[in-house]
Amino acid sequence: MSLTLHFHPLSSFCWKALTALYENDTPFTPNPVNLGDEAERAALLRLWPIGRFPVLEDKGRGEIVPESSIIIEYLDSHYPGRTRFLSDDPARALQVRLRDRFYDLYAHLPMQKIVGDRLRPADSKDPHGVAEARGQLRTAYRMIDAQMEKGGWAMGDAFTMADCAALPVLFYGNKVEPLGNSHQNAAAYLARLLARPSVARVIKEAEPYFHMFPQENG
Ligand SMILES: N[C@@H](CCC(=O)N[C@@H](CS)C(=O)NCC(=O)O)C(=O)O
Known part of the structure; x- marks a missing residue:
């Protein structure tokens, strides 16, 4: 192989x-x-x-x-398959990349900061950095919620790289900074992602390791 x-x-x-x-x-x-x-x-x-x-x-x-x-x-x-992650249309491909960058840089990294702080020794925590990250993540949630008002995927009707990027943000983000009732479009989008067979498989294979996910006061 x-x-x-x-x-x-x-x-x-x-x-x-x-x-x-x-x-x-x-x-x-x-x-x-x-x-x-x-x-x-x-x-x-x-x-x-x-x-x-x-x-x-x-x-x-x-x-x-x-x-x-x-x-x-x-x-x-x-190794192209039935799902195309970008697009042959350069303008649309650029929009996919923008969504992917948005998810990685402005939502995934703040989420990672919050989780990473839980792994730091008690005397090396960074509460200021974590508060800043929570603020960034909430800004991203507001944007995602607005983008997802019409349902569908990050780029509309087709599943793309942007949806691959959205999954970890919404799944782990929801654990460390819950989406709550004020981001119902984002929460519905997370539910759609979790129902997708590829995503369901990723989560199922991660499940045996979830006990390793750092808890709040860990
Ligand atoms: N920009 C990289 C980020 C990769 C990344 O941060 N991976 C984390 C796991 S989610 C990692 O390898 N962490 C191990 C470490 O920092 O030692 C990507 O998109 O692949």
Whole structure:
């Protein structure tokens, strides 16, 4: 098999790549990486010295592809399936990328900041940074809620890379900064995402690891 995904089933950014792979039933070898294991971390660092996953390895084409959005674009170009994650129309493809950047930079990273703070030692917490992240996440929720007023997917009728990016934000975001009653369109969108078979599979495979998700006062 040509493709190997280096990932962890609980990792929010890995969910983006997994959703895209499952969406088109793209064959790949999963390589779950335990970053707590020195040898496994070293192997990931050899592929991508930044040391973050997901990383896609394409032995057939001799490519190492890091970064969730780049992986999805790579799959769309070299292993296209029934779901197209970008678009052949450059203007629409640009809008997909904008939505993807919006989800990653203005919602996913704040969510990651809130979760990451739970892992810090008690004397190294960053309450100011976390408060700022909560504010950014709430701004993103308001925007998502407005975008989703008409239902459907992030780009309207077709499922795209932007929806792969939305899943981890809304799922984990809802755990650390609940959507509540004031973001019902966003909550309905999350429910639609969870009902999609590719997404349901990602969540099902993450379930055995959910106990590792850091709790508020952890
Ligand atoms: N921009 C990267 C972000 C990847 C990322 O932050 N991955 C996290 C897991 S969700 C990670 O590898 N964390 C491990 C660490 O920081 O040591 C992407 O889109 O793939």
